[in-house]
Amino acid sequence: MFGKTKDIFDVNETAPTTDDFFGDEATAHHRTQLDKLRDRMQQAEMQIHSQFTSMAAYAQIAQEQIQLARAESKSETLQAESRLTQLIERERTDRMSANGDAPSVGGVPTDIEARLNTLEETVEVIKVGIRDCLVRQKALADAITSLFEPQPDTPAPQTFPPPTIDRPTCALATPC
Numbered sequence: 001m002f003g004k005t006k007d008i009f010d011v012n013e014t015a016p017t018t019d020d021f022f023g024d025e026a027t028a029h030h031r032t033q034l035d036k037l038r039d040r041m042q043q044a045e046m047q048i049h050s051q052f053t054s055m056a057a058y059a060q061i062a063q064e065q066i067q068l069a070r071a072e073s074k075s076e077t078l079q080a081e082s083r084l085t086q087l088i089e090r091e092r093t094d095r096m097s098a099n100g101d102a103p104s105v106g107g108v109p110t111d112i113e114a115r116l117n118t119l120e121e122t123v124e125v126i127k128v129g130i131r132d133c134l135v136r137q138k139a140l141a142d143a144i145t146s147l148f149e150p151q152p153d154t155p156a157p158q159t160f161p162p163p164t165i166d167r168p169t170c171a172l173a174t175p176c
Contacts, residue, residue, distance in 0.1 A: 055147075055148075058147050059147070062140075062143065062144045062147060065140055065143075066140060066144070069133075069136055069137055069140050072133065072136075073133050073137070076129050076130070076133055080126045080129070080130070083122060083126070084126075087119055087122065090115075091115070094115070
């Protein structure tokens, strides 16, 4: 009577379908695909960022290796120059002492053949040092070149070959 009137369904109206109840399956499938695609894109972005960070780290390491190789090369060059200067000065002093112009330096062999043998050995050590330096620089250049080339698989890291000198290089200029 005085209450609320009942809603009466009209028989001409269409009843709700199962699509209305469960939702649109095609739209849900598209949204799922979009979510998966978004996740894959985020993973790809993270991988690219990770690879970029790795490349930057490798480039920094390569730069440090280049600086180290340059410093070693400069040091070996200075030692070789110093040793050659010492040998030239020793030879000059010996020639002057042979002429009687100046006294002989103590500890210098007076035998010319012994001096030449010592000089040849020293030059051979210098050649080996320079050859090792060039091999290391070539290996470093190859490593840097391969770092920036696209590679399908990651190979084992390249290492520098060990030096072939069996004694310290500091002995070239002065005794260690």
